[in-house]
Amino acid sequence: MKKKVLIIDDSLPIRFLLEAIFSKNYHVVSAQDGLVAMSWLAKGHTPDLIITDLQMPNIDGHELVQFLAASNLYRDIPVVVLSACNDADTIAAVNQHHNVQAFFSKPFDPVLLSTSVADILNGHLVAAS
Numbered sequence: 001m002k003k004k005v006l007i008i009d010d011s012l013p014i015r016f017l018l019e020a021i022f023s024k025n026y027h028v029v030s031a032q033d034g035l036v037a038m039s040w041l042a043k044g045h046t047p048d049l050i051i052t053d054l055q056m057p058n059i060d061g062h063e064l065v066q067f068l069a070a071s072n073l074y075r076d077i078p079v080v081v082l083s084a085c086n087d088a089d090t091i092a093a094v095n096q097h098h099n100v101q102a103f104f105s106k107p108f109d110p111v112l113l114s115t116s117v118a119d120i121l122n123g124h125l126v127a128a129s
Helices: 012-022 034-042 061-070 088-095 110-121
Strands: 004-008 027-031 049-053 079-083 100-105
Touching: 004 012, 004 034, 012 027, 012 110, 027 034, 034 049, 034 061, 049 061, 049 110, 061 079, 061 088, 079 088, 079 110, 088 100, 100 110
Parallel strands: 004 027, 004 049, 049 079, 079 100
Antiparallel strands: none
16 A cells, blocks of 8 residues: 655645655645645544645644644654745754654755655655755
8 A cells, every 4th residue: 555645835836746756656645735734634634744835824834843743643744844945943943843854945856855755754764955
């Protein structure tokens, strides 16, 4: 059975790109913001990995990562952050959550992202980019 990856980004082209990258090897579910993602999670779905943007309407990536880290149900789901907001303070704030396994700045290298996701899902630690 394919592992499940939840992609959260308010940019439709980014979601399409990520779905194209990951759908061959994983079951991909996408959401346009944290609120839609949390609603999907609340219905009993549990992904093996979450890829999220930070800047989104409704519930943004910061709030989502904090929610996941504080949740007994979701805190061990690895998270990969993709963001155009890549200043040192943002990266440090996001990386303080134990569930954030990697940080990629937009624009990102799809090959490196794909390799990192595979490494994380196979239990290997990945250094944040």
